[in-house]
Amino acid sequence: MAAGAAVTQSEDSGHDKPNAQIQLEKPVDTSPLYTMQAFFDGKMKVEDFARSEQERPSVPHYVFDDTLPVIDIAAIKERSSEEREANVAKMLMAARSWGFFRIINHDVPVELVKQVEANGKQFFALPMERKLSVRAPDFVFGYTGGSPIKWKSKWWLEGLMIKVTDEALDDMVNQVYPHEKEFAAQFKKDLKSFFGPMHELSRFIVEELTEGLGLERDTYTRLETPNSNCTGRMNHYPVCSDPDSVLGIPGHADTQMLAILYQDDVGGLQVLKDGEWVGIRPDDNSFIVNIGDTFQAITNGILHSASHRAVVNSKKDRYSTVYFYGIDNSITLTVPPGLITEDRPLKYRPFTIMEHRKYIVDNEVPLDAVRHLQINPEA
Numbered sequence: 001m002a003a004g005a006a007v008t009q010s011e012d013s014g015h016d017k018p019n020a021q022i023q024l025e026k027p028v029d030t031s032p033l034y035t036m037q038a039f040f041d042g043k044m045k046v047e048d049f050a051r052s053e054q055e056r057p058s059v060p061h062y063v064f065d066d067t068l069p070v071i072d073i074a075a076i077k078e079r080s081s082e083e084r085e086a087n088v089a090k091m092l093m094a095a096r097s098w099g100f101f102r103i104i105n106h107d108v109p110v111e112l113v114k115q116v117e118a119n120g121k122q123f124f125a126l127p128m129e130r131k132l133s134v135r136a137p138d139f140v141f142g143y144t145g146g147s148p149i150k151w152k153s154k155w156w157l158e159g160l161m162i163k164v165t166d167e168a169l170d171d172m173v174n175q176v177y178p179h180e181k182e183f184a185a186q187f188k189k190d191l192k193s194f195f196g197p198m199h200e201l202s203r204f205i206v207e208e209l210t211e212g213l214g215l216e217r218d219t220y221t222r223l224e225t226p227n228s229n230c231t232g233r234m235n236h237y238p239v240c241s242d243p244d245s246v247l248g249i250p251g252h253a254d255t256q257m258l259a260i261l262y263q264d265d266v267g268g269l270q271v272l273k274d275g276e277w278v279g280i281r282p283d284d285n286s287f288i289v290n291i292g293d294t295f296q297a298i299t300n301g302i303l304h305s306a307s308h309r310a311v312v313n314s315k316k317d318r319y320s321t322v323y324f325y326g327i328d329n330s331i332t333l334t335v336p337p338g339l340i341t342e343d344r345p346l347k348y349r350p351f352t353i354m355e356h357r358k359y360i361v362d363n364e365v366p367l368d369a370v371r372h373l374q375i376n377p378e379a
């Protein structure tokens with residue numbers, strides 16, 4: 001099957017379509033490193049993605065639970081202190097219990113998000129060889145056409161991980177679109193316009209939560225350096241002939257401080273709440289925020305990095321766009337003394353994000369990775 005054959009292009013942006021047949025400047029290594037690429041190449045079948053009985057999606061993509069807390073960001077920023085306090089308290093509670101919440105009135109224009117998504121669709125619809133020109137060699141930045149084929153865990157998705165610096169972003173887009181200058185310029189402009197406000201929004205949420213825990217507002221955000229792991233990620237889940245036996249992305253928690261996610265109208269994101277998988281309803285006017293492992297560990301486990309996953313379907317391709325906010329990769333992170341009490345003794349050992357990320361990748365993105373940072377992992 002040809003790469004991206006399942007993609008519907010009808011909702012794409014008004015930009016000129018890049019020429020699919022274009023000659024790349026450098027020859028590209030096309031041997032499959034990732035599952036979805038191997039599937040597109042005819043080297044893997046749907047059956048090869050089948051999960052074990054226990055792991056199969058028990059809840060289909062169209063079933064939702066609307067009890068997820070909703071936080072009004074404008075109320076925190078602008079309104080009376082009463083409304084502000086109520087929303088901060090609700091956000092803190094959601095970050096502790098769910099590790100997930102929905103934000104509304106966040107000020108990032110939905111048209112911009114949709115434009116970034118449309119550019120992502122254009123990217124995923126390119127012939128495989130062109131996507132491979134920015135293939136992530138090590139599952140970090142670039143195109144990851146699924147999970148590494150050598151893993152036991154086979155993911156039904158393609159992803160594009162974008163490092164949030166102007167230089168890295170320019171390099172990546174120029175590499176994929178060497179001749180379509182106008183399209184490349186628009187792609188870069190849209191991403192930069194998107195990353196700026198997403199970064200500010202992430203910092204704001206982290207700082208509100210930090211203050212809510214009784215710490216100085218910038219306790220964690222001051223650890224953001226040029227060596228931080230702020231990342232944009234676009235996900236494409238192609239339609240699947242047997243969606244009940246596979247997972248787009250299996251249950252995992254995100255590594256960084258937090259993630260802000262926009263999903264299209266198809267549905268498929270699910271969060272693990274009290275041992276049950278709960279479907280999160282798509283909604284154009286809100287984002288979903290989730291706490292990452294780093295934030296859980298450096299708040300001594302007060303905040304909760306929720307496991308989540310994406311299920312797929314047999315009717316429609318699904319896309320999601322995520323902004324991951326991270327702090328310095330290699331600084332040794334420790335729990336602030338203010339969060340250690342007699343009732344809540346120190347739970348996590350000092351660690352670096354780089355070390356945690358390596359553990360996660362080496363272990364094929366396990367469900368409860370943060371446990372390995374516990375002083376007593378058996379507890």
Ligand SMILES: O=C(O)CCC(=O)C(=O)O
Pocket residue numbers: 233235249254261263268269270308309310319320322
């Ligand atoms: O596509 C989704 O809804 C989930 C994506 C996700 O969890 C991730 O990219 O880390």
Ligand SMILES: [Fe+2]
Pocket residue numbers: 252253254259308
């Ligand atoms: Fe995630």
